[in-house]
Amino acid sequence: MRARKFTADDNARRGSTNLAEGVTKIAVVGLGWWGGKIVRDLAESDQVQVVAGVDLNADARQAVAPCVQRTYADYAEALDDEDIDAVILCTPHKFHTEQIIAAAAHGKHVFCEKPLSVSGADAQRAVDAMAAKGLKLGIGHERRFEPAVQGLRRAIADGHLGTPLVFEGNFSQDKFLDLAPDNWRLSAAEAPVGPLSATGIHLVDLAIAIFGRPTQVWARLSTQATTFANGDTLTITIAFEKGQTALITAILATPFVGRVTVLGSQGWMEVRDRTHPEDPHGWDVTRQIRGEAQTSEFFPPHASVRENIETFARAVAGEVEYPVPMEEMVVNARTFEAITRSALSGVVESV
Numbered sequence: 001m002r003a004r005k006f007t008a009d010d011n012a013r014r015g016s017t018n019l020a021e022g023v024t025k026i027a028v029v030g031l032g033w034w035g036g037k038i039v040r041d042l043a044e045s046d047q048v049q050v051v052a053g054v055d056l057n058a059d060a061r062q063a064v065a066p067c068v069q070r071t072y073a074d075y076a077e078a079l080d081d082e083d084i085d086a087v088i089l090c091t092p093h094k095f096h097t098e099q100i101i102a103a104a105a106h107g108k109h110v111f112c113e114k115p116l117s118v119s120g121a122d123a124q125r126a127v128d129a130m131a132a133k134g135l136k137l138g139i140g141h142e143r144r145f146e147p148a149v150q151g152l153r154r155a156i157a158d159g160h161l162g163t164p165l166v167f168e169g170n171f172s173q174d175k176f177l178d179l180a181p182d183n184w185r186l187s188a189a190e191a192p193v194g195p196l197s198a199t200g201i202h203l204v205d206l207a208i209a210i211f212g213r214p215t216q217v218w219a220r221l222s223t224q225a226t227t228f229a230n231g232d233t234l235t236i237t238i239a240f241e242k243g244q245t246a247l248i249t250a251i252l253a254t255p256f257v258g259r260v261t262v263l264g265s266q267g268w269m270e271v272r273d274r275t276h277p278e279d280p281h282g283w284d285v286t287r288q289i290r291g292e293a294q295t296s297e298f299f300p301p302h303a304s305v306r307e308n309i310e311t312f313a314r315a316v317a318g319e320v321e322y323p324v325p326m327e328e329m330v331v332n333a334r335t336f337e338a339i340t341r342s343a344l345s346g347v348v349e350s351v
Helices: 008-016 033-041 058-067 075-080 093-105 120-132 147-157 194-211 304-316 326-345
Strands: 024-029 048-054 070-072 086-089 109-112 137-139 164-172 214-222 233-240 245-251 257-264 267-273 283-289 295-299
Touching (some): 024 033, 058 070, 075 093, 086 093, 137 326, 147 257, 147 267, 147 295, 233 326
Parallel strands (some): 048 070
Antiparallel strands (some): 164 257, 214 233, 257 267, 267 283
């Protein structure tokens, strides 16, 4: 899985962007696959300017140098940079909590890639540190910003599906087959349930957004088609406090498939991705309401990753409320922790 190299054209496009006054100046921390994508995605933003890149690896810093004003090897240097309003954390998730707390101490807003933390208690510490300073915290759950998913949530809120009963989701890919065996994403120590942090957590987030607070989880993790130390196949059942259930699958050894379905008492609605969200080609949405003909609709591609970050920037500017509440971020982390326990224990675990 190789990130595209930056070119002089990227730099020219960055320089020609007409940035509005009050633009949020950001440092991207962690310049691997996803960090590099974010730098590229924001190259033409009129709300966010990536002014710095941060990574221990000199080659990673050099790769983004054409698109930023400066690079740092040390995160602390970026936090000391008074020109930086916020940081985007694309680092291994074991570092997130302390990096967020450090940013809060320096008065920096934080956009953190998922998962916020692998521990509910640590996620609460991070949220508390940000809230105490009145700072904004964003989270890399860009699926909430996909137009098709937003349409699904509107249909639920408007009662078109009746009482929502079951959430089904499958977010699988084979991108990790290209990773070196020593990559942290394949480590049983750093990412003990690999399919969960890679893709499954996005579906957990959507289920929480729709159903509310989970109470119990049961997960099964296995390694069947690879040598991944942290598993290649994950299935999850989540029980929610109002009686609903989510059934989630995340596989790292099959070609990409992305599907979200909500089944309700009056009908159901399914969203299917045409491609991986890294390079969206749109979504096919099917809806079946009792007594009506089944309908299908195509939603064209949309830059959901960029919209998420730009919405965060608008929240920093005081223009909007960021749509993912901090309490849901903590609930997601607590659910992540319970799923990890269940995947390793093989029994039902409480959230």
